[in-house]
Amino acid sequence: MAPAAVLGHSLVYAPRIRDLLERTEKVFRIDATTVGVSDHRLTAEIVAARPVLSTERSVYKPAAGADIPHDSATRTIRALGQDVMAGIRTPPPPARGLSGAWPYAPTSYLRRWLFSSDPLPVSLLSKRGITRSDALSRIVDRAVTVWPGPGGGDGNGAGSTALAELIRGASDPLDRKQAVAMYRRATATLCDGVAALAGNALWLLRQHGGRETAPADLTAVLWETLRLLPPAWMLWRTGGEAYTGLHPEIRPTDNVALFPLLMHRDPDHWSDPLEFRPERWAGVADPEKTPAFMPFGFDGARCWAKHLVVPLAERLLTVAFDSGLVIRGPRHDAPVPLRSLLSVRFEAATRFEAAGR
Template structure:
């Protein structure tokens, strides 16, 4: 991949302290390795492609569209949810954002809450409780709210409320409503948390020069962040005979962990793989067709909202930069804990209005 002359400062990131288990992965030299007695890790691009092609993704391996209310999520229901969320995001980003002061606080949590309010503030009580972080982080509170919304979802009136929320109100029966509730809760959380993690990682990687980065560079910044610090850093596949013969270290009873985080740093596919270089994406028409680059998952199981992530992240990044966001962390170091979403942690403050 050719790169044009650098237009963003070469040394722009602060230090990052990875969780020990993530750091252990980053120091591995082999591309196929045993994680433990029941799991094999893979970062070799051809083998990753072969694992993905071996079978379709299972229902239990999905996140948003895994079974709910005692039944699998049907294709039609999933498609309606994707379209509804897309319309909600497009409508949301065309409206004025909430007050930027709400981006001050602990990231990525402040950014995630900000996005949920921005996109879904029109939904009525108790439906709006489905997207509150303090509630979604508690299984007990989530169950209580789910039951309340099942009985009375509320009504925002004609022309109000999100399209995703309308699926709850318009559900034909209790099971359909429970599934719509699950999809609403999962979709709002997955999109908001993923975009917040991506923007947090981008702000950190840009470093102190972030205010000097041309706005025309932000799309490239986001793609390079998806390469170097992809929020979707690991994907799991359940074991089975279908993987027999793909590699001598993979047994039929082994689960398989696929690591975009490692694959995106492979020097066989990337020049200066550890350097944050947004300019490498200049002139690249379709980044997802780049070899050894899978920021939104794999063929047949890609992120259902991938077409929304970069535009929404760019909008949020512009809001943060417009309001002169400042990042604070001890000794300019930040921590990445072991979580399902890979995201830096820091405290941020935006300029007073």
């Protein structure tokens, strides 16, 4: 990580992210085979040049040696939506589960909140301790592909999430293996993304007013967080002839990296672009129609769970504020490492726990 003294502000970005933020050009070469783009209009042209490939989608990339069918993807989206809406309506787990290292603590908290009702070993698919180990992941996946086989489960699916029922209802071994992969990817993508967004919002609120109570318009806070610290900060497109005529810097062999993180800070589109100003979203009926604002991707390839992310993050932050969660420790800076999701790292504790230390 770059030292705080070099950056002169409270977020300590990984060097490669810091280098991006220091660029002034909107089309630039990252390396011999990659071109970076933050220009709003060129980004729209790149996205429109061809449909997104299955390999460019983190959730719907091929599984078990085959592409994910469209109807299977649609069932997954609907099932996840049912599970999230059902989870939001239920009492959350004890708030002490939010204490610890963020974004890991809220990721585990969300998985426990939304998916712990699933029978073993299905619920293990969403456990972070399992997903961090390739060997354990393979063992759990094999176990789930035969669930609920002879003598397994209760036979009626009682208490299971809608996502788990897609595994139970699989029609053949390939369908079941893909349902297992989709369960793992969908739960991980949702929980990791919401945890990153909520953590980024908490840090920004702390740095701009030191709030320990929920602001009046928490939704506006989340939209401004998605602008300034979007978890989905970079989107990848595999190179090809489709892009070569769009800009002279892009060659047929070049991959293209699209950067909402930079686009959202473009002074040509945003007033005071580096300032955290949730009030800029007051009265905005549909934030995603705002020019140069693409927090969930682009037309034809938007995040499949975008309609769930903000409501769930708002619910999670409400629990955090109600429990008196505070960022603890003497540091006034926090690292932002180079990861697929942009997320601020810090330690947090409920007010009662912090007072007892």
